[in-house]
Amino acid sequence: MQITRTIPELRAALAGYLRPAFVATMGNLHDGHLALVRQARALGDVSVASIFVNRLQFLPHEDFATYPRTLEADCARLQAAGCNVLFAPAEEVLYPEPQTFKVLPDPALADILEGQFRPGFFTGVCTVVMKMLSCVQPRVAIFGRKDYQQLLVLRQMARQFALPVEVVAGETQRAGDGLALSSRNGYLSTEERAEAVQLSQTLQAMAAAVRSGERNLAAIETRAMEALTARGWKPDYMALRRAADLQPPKPGDALVVLGAARLGNTRLIDNLEIPTTP
Numbered sequence: 001m002q003i004t005r006t007i008p009e010l011r012a013a014l015a016g017y018l019r020p021a022f023v024a025t026m027g028n029l030h031d032g033h034l035a036l037v038r039q040a041r042a043l044g045d046v047s048v049a050s051i052f053v054n055r056l057q058f059l060p061h062e063d064f065a066t067y068p069r070t071l072e073a074d075c076a077r078l079q080a081a082g083c084n085v086l087f088a089p090a091e092e093v094l095y096p097e098p099q100t101f102k103v104l105p106d107p108a109l110a111d112i113l114e115g116q117f118r119p120g121f122f123t124g125v126c127t128v129v130m131k132m133l134s135c136v137q138p139r140v141a142i143f144g145r146k147d148y149q150q151l152l153v154l155r156q157m158a159r160q161f162a163l164p165v166e167v168v169a170g171e172t173q174r175a176g177d178g179l180a181l182s183s184r185n186g187y188l189s190t191e192e193r194a195e196a197v198q199l200s201q202t203l204q205a206m207a208a209a210v211r212s213g214e215r216n217l218a219a220i221e222t223r224a225m226e227a228l229t230a231r232g233w234k235p236d237y238m239a240l241r242r243a244a245d246l247q248p249p250k251p252g253d254a255l256v257v258l259g260a261a262r263l264g265n266t267r268l269i270d271n272l273e274i275p276t277t278p
C-alpha cells in the first residue's frame with residue numbers, strides 16, 4: 001500500500017489507472033470500513049482510502065479534538081485488507097487556506113434528522129467529500145449504509161453536480177450482538193457497551209411493529225423514544241421515514257427506521273431498512 005500525504009503524491013500514485021474506487025473515512029478503522037475497502041477492490045482497478053478528521057463537520061461542542069487518531073494501526077489494517085493507496089493529508093494540505101467555498105446540500109434532505117441535531121454537519125461532509133473526490137477523481141465511491149442519511153445526501157450531490165463518479169452503498173457491519181460497528185463505540189464503558197445493543201434492538205422492534213401492520217407511525221416513534229429514555233438513554237430521534245428521501249411516508253412506500261441517541265457521553269446512530277410494507 002502506498003501512503004500519500006499530498007495531492008501531487010496521490011495523483012502520481014493513481015496515474016495510469018482507469019477506475020479508481022474510493023472509500024472516505026475519518027480513521028480509527030474497524031471491520032465496517034474494511035468491508036468497504038474490500039468492496040472497492042472488487043469494483044475498481046485500484047482501491048483508494050482516505051483518512052481525514054474533517055473539522056468542518058463538527059460543531060464546537062463535539063469531539064473533533066478527541067476523535068481517535070490511530071494512523072499506524074489504521075495503515076496495518078488497510079494493508080491487510082488489500083488497500084492499494086491511502087491518502088492521509090494533514091489539515092494544511094486539504095485546507096491550505098480557510099475553506100470559504102462550501103457545498104450547501106438540499107435543506108429538505110440535510111436539515112432534518114442528523115442535520116437538525118448537528119446543524120451544518122452535512123455542509124461539512126459535502127464540502128470535504130467534494131474536495132476528496134476532486135483530489136482522488138474516483139469512478140466509484142463507496143459509503144456505508146450505517147450513515148444512511150449521509151449516503152442519500154452524497155448521492156444527491158453527485159447527481160446534481162453530474163460528478164463522474166458512481167456512489168455505491170456498503171452494507172452495515174455489526175458486532176455479534178447487533179450493534180453497528182462505529183469508531184465511536186470505542187468511547188463506551190463496559191457497562192455502556194452491553195447496553196448499546198438496545199439501539200439496534202429498538203429499531204428492530206419499530207420495524208416489527210410496522211411489519212405487523214401497526215399504522216400509527218408517530219405512536220411507534222414515541223414508544224421507542226420512551227423505551228430508550230427509561231433505560232437511561234437520551235434519544236435525539238427515532239424516526240420512521242420514506243427510504244427514498246427521508247420524508248414522512250405514504251402507504252406502500254419502502255421505509256427506513258433511523259435512530260440517534262446518546263448513551264452517557266457517546267452519541268450513536270443506526271438504521272434499518274424495511275423494504276416493503278404489508
Ligand SMILES: Nc1ncnc2c1ncn2[C@@H]1O[C@H](COP(=O)(O)OP(=O)(O)OP(=O)(O)O)[C@@H](O)[C@H]1O
Pocket residue numbers: 024025026027031032033035036142143144145146147170171172173174180181182183184185
Ligand atoms: N458498521 C459499518 N458498516 C459499514 N460501513 C460503515 C460502518 N461504520 C461506518 N461505515 C462507513 O465508513 C465510512 C467512514 O465512516 P467513519 O469514518 O465516520 O466511521 P464511523 O465508524 O461511522 O465513525 P463514527 O463513529 O465517528 O461515526 C462511511 O461511509 C460510513 O458510513
Ligand SMILES: CC(C)(CO)[C@@H](O)C(=O)[O-]
Pocket residue numbers: 024025026052054057125128129147150
Ligand atoms: C464521509 C466522511 C469521511 C467525510 O468526512 C465522514 O462523514 C464519515 O466518516 O462518514
Ligand code: BAL
Pocket residue numbers: 057147
Ligand atoms: N460517521 C459520520 C461522521 C461523523 O459522525 O462525523
